[in-house]
Amino acid sequence: MMGFMLTIIRRDLLLIARQPAELINPLVFFVLVVALFPLGVSPEASILSQTAAGVIWVAAMLATLLSLELLFKLDHEDGSLEQLLLAPYPGWSLVLAKVLVHWLVSGLPLVLLSPLIASMLFLPSQALPSLMLSLLVGTPTLSLLGAIGAALVTGVRGGGMLLTLLILPLYVPVIIFGAASVAAGAQGLPIDGYMALLGAMLVFALMITPWAASAALKL
Amino acid sequence: MSSLDWRMPRWFHQMGSPKWFYEWGGRLQPWFALAALILLAWGMIWGLAFAPADYQQGNSFRIMYVHVPAAILSQSIFVTMALAGAIGIIWKMKVAFMVARSCIAIGATFTAIALLTGAIWGKPTWGTYWVWDARLTSTLVLLFLYAGVMALHQAISESQTAGKATAILALVGTINIPIIKYSVEWWNTLHQSSSFSLTEKPTMPAEMYVPLLLMVLGSYCLFALLVLMRTRTQILQTQSQTKWLTQHPDIEGV
Amino acid sequence: MFFNSLEDLWLMSGHGAFVWSCYGLFVGLLALNVWHSLSQRAQALKQVRAIARRVK
Numbered sequence: 001m002m003g004f005m006l007t008i009i010r011r012d013l014l015l016i017a018r019q020p021a022e023l024i025n026p027l028v029f030f031v032l033v034v035a036l037f038p039l040g041v042s043p044e045a046s047i048l049s050q051t052a053a054g055v056i057w058v059a060a061m062l063a064t065l066l067s068l069e070l071l072f073k074l075d076h077e078d079g080s081l082e083q084l085l086l087a088p089y090p091g092w093s094l095v096l097a098k099v100l101v102h103w104l105v106s107g108l109p110l111v112l113l114s115p116l117i118a119s120m121l122f123l124p125s126q127a128l129p130s131l132m133l134s135l136l137v138g139t140p141t142l143s144l145l146g147a148i149g150a151a152l153v154t155g156v157r158g159g160g161m162l163l164t165l166l167i168l169p170l171y172v173p174v175i176i177f178g179a180a181s182v183a184a185g186a187q188g189l190p191i192d193g194y195m196a197l198l199g200a201m202l203v204f205a206l207m208i209t210p211w212a213a214s215a216a217l218k219l
Numbered sequence: 220m221s222s223l224d225w226r227m228p229r230w231f232h233q234m235g236s237p238k239w240f241y242e243w244g245g246r247l248q249p250w251f252a253l254a255a256l257i258l259l260a261w262g263m264i265w266g267l268a269f270a271p272a273d274y275q276q277g278n279s280f281r282i283m284y285v286h287v288p289a290a291i292l293s294q295s296i297f298v299t300m301a302l303a304g305a306i307g308i309i310w311k312m313k314v315a316f317m318v319a320r321s322c323i324a325i326g327a328t329f330t331a332i333a334l335l336t337g338a339i340w341g342k343p344t345w346g347t348y349w350v351w352d353a354r355l356t357s358t359l360v361l362l363f364l365y366a367g368v369m370a371l372h373q374a375i376s377e378s379q380t381a382g383k384a385t386a387i388l389a390l391v392g393t394i395n396i397p398i399i400k401y402s403v404e405w406w407n408t409l410h411q412s413s414s415f416s417l418t419e420k421p422t423m424p425a426e427m428y429v430p431l432l433l434m435v436l437g438s439y440c441l442f443a444l445l446v447l448m449r450t451r452t453q454i455l456q457t458q459s460q461t462k463w464l465t466q467h468p469d470i471e472g473v
Numbered sequence: 474m475f476f477n478s479l480e481d482l483w484l485m486s487g488h489g490a491f492v493w494s495c496y497g498l499f500v501g502l503l504a505l506n507v508w509h510s511l512s513q514r515a516q517a518l519k520q521v522r523a524i525a526r527r528v529k
Contacts, residue, residue, distance in 0.1 A: 148391055152384050156374045166367040166388060169360045170395050173402035180406065201398075208394070216387050219380050263496060268474050268482055278485035281492050285499040328506050336495040343488050441503060448510040455517035465525040469518065 004089045008097035015074075016105055022070060026106050027113060030063040034117050045122040052121035053131070053182035057175050059117075060110050060135060061142060065167065067106045068146040069153075069160045071098055072217065076154045081217070091214025099140075099147050099210070107139030123186065130185025130194075137198045138178045144205040145170045151216035174201060227310070235312035237454045238463050244447040245469075251444040258437030265430040273427075279343040282336055284430055288438040289333035290354070293361060294396065296326030296442060300368070301393040304386025313457075314450070316382030319389065320372065321449035325442055327365040334358050353407035357400045364392045378457075 016023055037055050038048055075081035084094055114131050123131065149167040153159035181194030233239050266284035273280035300322035307315035337355050338348045349355070368385050375381035458464045476482040485492050 152371060152388060158374065162370050162374055165370055169363045169367065169399070170391065172360055173398050176402045176406045212387060212391055216384060219383050267496065268476060271475055277488060279488040279491050282495045285495050289499065325506060328502050332499055332502055335498055339491050339495050343491050445506060445510055448514060452514045452517045455514070455521050459521045459524045464521060465528055470522055470525050
């Protein structure tokens, strides 16, 4: 089964490498949303730094949602998804492999970009470790939960918008604790509790989502 | 067939038969209607005109008698919907999927009532119509969950697939509801200056508590009535080719 | 009754608008649901009867 998963991972990464636009777009979106914020609200450091934690997390969420639709769509359209599901390996392994690729391509770059974003929004530099750590632990959870939505709307017209509607309520706990951990970090407060909770959510998502998503794919 | 089949009593599988459900549902309906009418009327009149006013909130606390039942029902209906969907998937019962589908509109209505009455209650209590109170925020998220289930159901044309897909979504949502509630409550205590809770339940004297009980029971009866009605309508829509239906007195006695 | 007069019941010492609008919402939205369920059923019955007549 490991071989199966590795094959999927390699194949998906190769497909993305051939069309780097899919990789770049959500990241550009992420930076754009963050850049629009001061334009819409205020360029003052005092105001921006207060809301920075939340804004970055919301932008990360939206960027993740953008790229989620493609998780299963392309394979579904050319029929390869059905074939992969017929393989003698459990459906959840397929989901897990694809989610890993999705995170490597959307979540991880977000984590790496976050220092740049943080400076744009005047987030205090002492919040940086908590920002990167919370995003590191939180974005996989976003990818996993999103996979359920993506699986449910595969083959449905207008799936993108519907996907967003389905997934956003599920993201509420992640964004609450993700942003809270960054805010705490900005004030120099300990973030262990938040990280523990985010970690617990990730573990929980890892246990439930691949199974639920594969059930949804087989519909 | 699931390996759980042999453990389930006969009546469980009987309920899954559309004909049986139609018959018995039809017989139970009038009783639920009567009970709902009596309990809700009694509860509302008592709550409006006979219960003593609250020490702190005065007469506006009477809103509790509609807000709390609505909130309770909004959550129980979501769980019921998820359970019905799970039964539909495990035992492959079409009737279960129909029941789940009936729950969507009713549950969303109760959630909307809870949200609106909660907001209106906020005005005399806290001075504004909307407060990011933990309960109101969680209720708003619940409304979004209902909207998601509704949207997913409409987006999938094949009804069996739609039933299964919404069941998965409802189940995932149900698991998430306590997590969402916990995180929103936690978030709220972080930001809230006052510690007053909208549905604070101190030890209430019987004159205040009993009407609430009546309203909750009456609301459940109304829910049962509506689910029966809507599920039987779906049975009508899907069983129109069967003999038992075309020869049924409801159809023939025109 | 808790109130001294029907007028007091209506005004609820200033909170009347809030209380009555909430009860109105409760009754109104649920009545709407009941009505909708009834009309759904009526429509379905009409269709089944039409099919039954054709079968005969």
